[in-house]
Amino acid sequence: MPDYDVVRVFCAPNGGYGNELGVVRDGSVLPDPEDRQRCAAKLGFSETVFVDDPERGVIDIYTPTLRLPFAGHPCVGTAWLLDVPELVTPAGVVGARQDGEFSWIEARAEWAPPRTLRRYATVAEVEGLAVPPPGDWEYAWAWEDEAAGRVRARAFPGRDDGIDEDEATGAAALLLTEQLGRALNITQGAGSQILTAPQPEDWVEIGGRVFLDR
Structure with a gap:
């Protein structure tokens, strides 16, 4: 099992609740999609992110059973963790910014x-x-x-x-x-x-x- 961080995304004003997210900061330790899928299933979070380039914000997102081209709470949480201005996902480039206590992304409904x-x-x-x-x-x-x-x-x-x-x-x-x-x-x-x-x-x-x- 690779090293990973756990963040809670979309927390309440008191810091409670939020959706847990697993983030493998060094995606190179598991480059194969099938291995990543098995890892995501074993971790059991609703989504797990593998970071392929932390400086450019290139990420790969998995549920326990599916690979996703885009997902909201993984992008918000990973952008905050990496502190980058954008993320590169298979769906497209996701803008990111920090505004006080809130982490924001910009994406398209499609x-x-x-x-x-x-x-x-x-x-x-x-x-x-x-x-x-x-x-x-x-x-x-x-x-x-x-x-x-x-x-x-x-x-x-x-x-x-x-x-x-x-x-x-x-x-x-x-x-x-x-x-x-x-x-x-x-x-x-x-x-x-x-x-x-x-x-x-x-x-x-x-x-x-x-x-x-x-």
């Missing part, structure tokens, strides 16, 4: 994997949902305060890999922001916070707090 965005009438309905059986990747959401852009959400990957619910998912927030066409303040999972803001020419910024666990 890079995000398909998600089923399912709106519910109330926050209580979202919070009361049981984990659905494996199937579509579902992002369940409801307005907490529509005028203020506050959303309550939960994410169900629909995969049979031990990740029943994703605590915080930037790609789904990216798709929801594109669909609604407005800035959002999303509370997801047990209490993680994701901020988004539409940008010109179909770009979207996604931001949140990142903390190093180990």
Whole structure:
């Protein structure tokens, strides 16, 4: 098993919650995609990142069962950890910046994997949902305060890999922001916070707090 860091991405204001991310800073120790996939499965995080060039920000992202061209919380967390102005992913170049307590990336909705965005009438309905059986990747959401852009959400990957619910998912927030066409303040999972803001020419910024666990 290679050395790796663990960061929590999209943490709450008090530093709690957030989605854990494994980052292998020296991707050269596992250059083969099949070995990386096995490593990601063994680590068991919703996503694991392998850094192929820390200065240029070249990264490779895996779930326990899939290789991804782009994913939100891995990009936010890795950009913060490497302190780089951009990341190079198979989907495209992701802009990155630090703004006080928040780490931001800029990406395009077309890079995000398909998600089923399912709106519910109330926050209580979202919070009361049981984990659905494996199937579509579902992002369940409801307005907490529509005028203020506050959303309550939960994410169900629909995969049979031990990740029943994703605590915080930037790609789904990216798709929801594109669909609604407005800035959002999303509370997801047990209490993680994701901020988004539409940008010109179909770009979207996604931001949140990142903390190093180990």
